[in-house]
Amino acid sequence: MPIAPEHLALLYTGPFDAYLYGRASRDPKKKGRSVNTQLDEGRSLCIENEWPIKREFRDVDRSASRYAKKAREEFEEMIDGIESGDCRILVAWEASRYYRDLEVYIRLRNACMANGVLLCYNGTVYDLSKRSDRKATAQDALQAEDEADGIRDRNLRTVRKSASTGAPHGRILWGYARRYDPDTGDLVEQYPHPDRAPIVLQVFERIAAGETGYAILQDLRATGERLPGIRWEQHHLTSMVRNIGYKGRRLFQGKDVGKASWDAIVDDDLFDAVQQIVRAPERRTANSWAAVHLLSGIARCGRCPDAPHLKILNNRGGILSYQCSERYDVVIAEAKMDAYVEEAVIEYLESKAAIAAFASTDDQKRTAAARQRLKQLQGQLDDARGQAGKLGPTGTPLLSIASLAALEASLTPQIEEAKAASEVLHVPPVLRGVIGRPDVDSIWQEMSIEQRRAVLRAVVNVRLMKARVSGLRKIEPGRIVLTFYGEPGFVSAWRRGRVTAPAPDAGAPQD
């Protein structure tokens, strides 16, 4: 479904570096607006929605021969920029600007689609990776000529509407509410929403406490929808925890531009603690806009002695494969390898072996001991409090207030210490609440590809060996060698640079 610009930040993670594209009208009556007017309107749309403008392109009348060369150059430059990942969203005002001829449209569409660039026109944002949006934009392309007048009317209505709201930003940050002057309609203040602000605070606190986004997401879903008709999704959390608006700062064009007029929901310390967690290297890919493959950079070549990682290879005919990134000596269809590894990993995560592997580490033992100690200390304190409240046969408390105070003074720091020690968990956060669960399969389905990659990195070394016979449909034994955490030969820091891989199985096929 197409998205209204003001909702983009709810659905996608910024920054939304924008290209503006203004294209001259070719209609003889010159009904279309000038390139400058289009660019002006595109600029205000970007500013309203806090999309940093990276570049502007103006395409003058392509039919006029003396401009034609220059116009083509600008257009090619824009396509190059899109292809180099320089922008995240392409903004133009009227569909007819893009779609004056289908050739232009098709090139733009393909470039945007291939590079994950959003397309915005008529005040609507399209994500061309979605089939429905591709269909909608293609229909617009075909109808552009007929609809030129209608489109212009709609645009004018959009402009008037956004001008009349008088809001400093197009969108309101979830967790806040706004108060408007009943007479003038002007915005009076933005304040923490009484029901939603506590939810925001809780999300930050739980992440700081080491909980996974997945666990938090399940709880949020259990308590209700984010907005009527919109359930909570992982990306809502992802953009929430990075939004400096929650600590009362204003973001403009991707930069912190100072204190906001609204109160913070999250204090600076908590916000910073959460940034440390969400910006950790293993999570950094979670917001990468680029398409990510399950095993690229994770699985290794089992043939080369230094075990270079596998990379994605786009075969003729659009079939994706994994291939040794250095010697091209092993290759396998991506879908085949993904399915094989996923199945094995799910089986492992559900297994007793996984529970044992993660439970037997010293860290786990230490944590369990700390929890036990915490329980004892708290029990001791509770008993003492109980005794102080009871009178003995002589009519005096079983424990004097002075003794209780002394005991409390001695127990409290010990309890705090045990509490801290029991919270140190060395299981990678992404694995908490996953290992040993009977429903790993459904948990896996709910995970994003980045979470799955994080799980794979933590629990398995994957090596691809050479096929005995090429073109086999089934994966023969020994073709993909998996070494799980807890098994001999597992290398836990494999992802960090090149290290010597475990020796390939002697029995594995080598040719």
Ligand SMILES: [Zn+2]
């Ligand atoms: Zn190789």
